[in-house]
Amino acid sequence: MGDAKSTEKTGPSETARPGRRELLTRVGATLGVTVGAAALGRVAWDGGGFGAATLSGARQVRDYRVAGALQGVAEMAIARGKDDEAVRAEALVKRALDAMGGMKRFVSRGDVVVVKPNIGWDRAPIHAANTNPEVVAAVVKQAFDAGAKRVVVADGSCNDPHRCFQRSGIWKMAYDLGADVVLPAEHRFRTVRMKGEVLDEWPIFTTLVDADKVINVPVAKHHNLAKYTAAMKNWYGVLGGRRNRLHQNIDVSIADLATFMRPSLVVVDAIRVLVRNGPQGGNIDDTKPMNTIIASVDQVAADAFGCTLIGQHRDNLPYLKLGHERGLGTMYYENLRVREV
């Protein structure tokens, strides 16, 4: 204190004590930062431990079915072209859909319609590893004709997506008809809780689920592990992440996905069918022209019938049984109103 007084007398010097104002400012700053740090620490405090991530526990399902769409018409339509006639895919799709009352039963005016073909592989249309581009185009056209505001064509490919989309021929044909073709990009995937038996939380290709109506347009083909795949397995394209682990329990995975995604309509492309070396193929000798389109709202029934095309039987495909037991559809398609056209 003595020092302070003496400096007051001699004027400010290097040893001068701070004035009251400065003292308050400095002490206040110290206190402010301390309290601020303490508050931030309290708010951001992590107690540690292995607590499970708390996501909303509700099971998420994407159901696009149209109630009462099929009153009085066929529940499954099988359009076959004659072997000798020059079959146009568009005509077959139209025949099949007309048997089910036409696309207008499934697509309303102003709908955003997602068409989900199989664009999994870098293969040409002749290899029948991807959905036939003409079938996709026919479905897109039907959707537009039924009044869809927007038609989106998308899939999560296995090979380089740009190559798959271009070389499958689907990109050009869908684009030419005015559809939005959306390639899978990392930022389009969000984590969703499906709470399936083996699939719990997975990243989902949001483009495929942000829609009013979803039309599943798979290709029927042989699969070395699952034996035959088409409609139900096509939902693999919805998933992101490391989907190579799904094969360890492929049947339950397929059933879980089919539980999660309930499409408005299924149009199975069996114009040319890969009968061996599926799912990728690559050899034209492994394919067989069958000139068939299967339309249905029942994914299980469509697959149960489709597998007969390559000589499989529904009892050999465990995922059909799982789907049947879960009430996703019926593996006994003969119980449905089936029309062959």
Next chain:
Amino acid sequence: MKAAAGPHAGVSLDLTGIEAINAADLLAGHAEPIPWKTGQVGVVAPLDGSADGGQRTTDGGRRTAAGGRRTADSRQRPADSGCASGACGCKATPAKSSSAMATAERSRTAEIAAMLGMADGGTAATPGKKQKIDPKLPGSGIPPRRSIRVLLWVRRVSQVGFLAIFLYFLFQTAFRGNFAASADTQVRLPLPVEAFLLADPFVAAMTLLSTHTVYRGLLWSLGLLALTLVFGRVFCGWICPFGTLHHFFGWILPSRRGRGAARVEANKTRGYQRAKYYLMYAFLLASVGGSAIGGLFDPICVAVRSIGLGVIPAAQYLTGRGLGAAQNIPARPIQAAADHSQDFLAKTVWQSHQFYFHQTWLILFLLVAVLFANRFIPRFWCRVLCPLGSFLGVFARFALFGMEKDHAKCTDCNLCLVNCQGADSPQGGVKWRQDECHVCLNCENACPEDVIKFRILPSRASTTTVPDLQRRTLLATAAAGAAFIPAARVADSLDVNYHAKVIRPPGAVEERAFLERCIRCAECMKVCPNNALHPAFFESGVEGVWTPILIARIGYCEHSCVLCGQVCPTGAIQKITEKEKLGLGTPPVKIGTAFYDHGRCLPWSMQTPCIVCEEFCPTSPKAIWVEEVEAPVRDSKPGANGAEPAMKTVKLQRPHVDPALCIGCGACEKVCPVQDQPAVYITSVGESRSKSNVILLENTNYNQKS
């Protein structure tokens, strides 16, 4: 005021009138000839440090005069501006020198310029035409020629334009598909994205020395060589995208101490600028020794590599994090905007998924370091390291376009040096270094005294055309370059202890030929759609740093893709067709062979179904085939009352590789669900480019073309 003249204050006597007297003496023809004013610049050494004693004296004298003049200038400045505002009329008629001598308020420098113009008989300024004097300009106030001012802007536009083209090509070095292409359209890039490399004569020279051929598009480099032979190193100052980056950072980065006088010092020609010549000759000799390792330092290669493998993925990562956070904001418009931004960037700048590059941190770090060096030495890279710059510098001696200096008019204001890019001694009193000059024209634009003139076929009286090199150092560095290659090759050669993970891209030529050609430009890594190709670190030895290797765990070789060969400028990866790669009619291109680690494979050791590898195997028939087995498996839970867990039988498909069919694409390795160390992996053995790195007897053919 005298203190400002520094150590030479005592020497400077009459400062105010000395210039006028000198000029008048010269006119009368009886003055002592002052070497730096008479144009006898041949005796003045090009480098400050190497002048002998006598010259240093003159140099000192010159400095004195400069100092004195500067003082006088600053004293006169207020008068200057006063004149400009009040009596502009007198400024507009400097040719009337008789009245000029009498007017004390006149800018003294302008006066001298006018007098010297008379004395020289009008070499610089056209005598009949009145020169416009701008009082706002320093020194004499003579503005630079209009053509130079225009050319300066043309240069800036050219620099920005070429950098933009370069970046656009780099962004387009990716296959993003095409909605207009039908299913059978071949997948190729529509643009010549490797054009800058094809125009690079250093790359052409290296590969010419190593392979004795000029590969395809590299013939374009003759164009750049021709440009240099006419205009000098205009590539460095006008075109080079990497040079433009350095130009920009040299402009934006200098610290407080890097401006003004310090910058003038930094822009003087220095001995260390020789380093790039030694480096260039070392690389050329290494090419003679069989390795295009000089690509490590080629500026286009550095730019493609560091921006393509470093800056772009890092920017994508940052943007992805930022926009990803925006997508989680629960407001529809924000989410949509973030989505659209991501879409746009994925379609134009990067791609739809994040790319990763093996050990790319070093590439990025070196880029940052070399850009940061501009803070201390402007255009450090271009002046000290760039082998393309020095290669062009060797040829700049033949240039028809160049600089002429009228030393007599130089007032040593050093404004030319402030923005000099090449550190090529544009200032008066020393010889211009043609081999260092980037022809940026900044010096002529800055010169207030009409000293510097760029023109076609200039006098070479004050020009040094050849690089200033020391023969012993040159021989030593060149020899080091030549000796490096055998030293690197006796380490781990292909035939002795080759790294199993050096898996070269499809279409790559045999390893020795590959090293003769690969310039590490990273075009192949940038274009690879699956992020499969990566810059090697030391996997392929010290010589193979940043050559491409395939890391299948990150990405596999897309079966029908031949883009890496399409963009390779030197033929290290040949331009194969899909037919050749897939082996329609010929044996397919194999880059390695797959192997199973049974201890990690799910069906082999964990009795769990899997065969994703078989599903992804792209060959037809598949190189991976499965064996159906029934295997015992133990239940995970113990039996009742603590009994042994029950045993049951499962049906499994166990995968095998057929080495005759496997092409080593790595799709199996990529998709193997055993994440950290895959149960199926590829190694380079069996690659079709090698005669020795082979498994099977039928592929061992010492007569085949490598």
